Amino acid sequence: MLKLIKTIHTLIWVIMSGSNFVAFYFAFMGRFDAWFYVPAALLSVEILVILFNSWKCPVTTIAEKYTSERKANFDIYLPEWLAKYNVRIFSILIIIEIVIVFIKHKIYG
Numbered sequence: 001m002l003k004l005i006k007t008i009h010t011l012i013w014v015i016m017s018g019s020n021f022v023a024f025y026f027a028f029m030g031r032f033d034a035w036f037y038v039p040a041a042l043l044s045v046e047i048l049v050i051l052f053n054s055w056k057c058p059v060t061t062i063a064e065k066y067t068s069e070r071k072a073n074f075d076i077y078l079p080e081w082l083a084k085y086n087v088r089i090f091s092i093l094i095i096i097e098i099v100i101v102f103i104k105h106k107i108y109g
Contacts, residue, residue, distance in 0.1 A: 002066040002075075009059040010077040013086075016046050020090060024097045030104040043094065055087065 019039035026036035050057060063075035072084035082089075 002063060005059065005063045005066065006075060006077050009057070009063070009075055012059065013076060013078065016042065017090070019043055020093055020097070024093065024100070027097050027100045027104060032101075032105070047094070050087070 019042045023036055023039040023043060026032070027040075053061070057075075060075045064070075067074060071080055073080045073082075076083055078086070
């Protein structure tokens with residue numbers, strides 16, 4: 001069961017990471033259409049889920065029921081360093097993305 005949870009969690013991570021970079025790219029290009037808004041909406045939902053779950057992914061809570069291991073990547077197929085700093089890395093990228101959106105909206109109005 002843990003392998004299935006790790007696979008699903010990794011798939012979600014890939015989709016959300018891809019969404020982050022797609023939204024970042026289109027924000028940087030000043031192109032605010034569905035290619036920006038759909039991934040931005042996914043990211044917004046993810047942020048809300050993590051915020052309302054005390055800065056923890058709910059999939060991690062599910063995985064905890066199947067193992068006593070608690071390394072940073074016990075619940076996902078990522079290198080341990082990336083799993084450990086994942087929230088910090090993507091929080092910084094999202095903040096930069098938001099700044100770019102405000103700057104580009106001001107320029108392109």
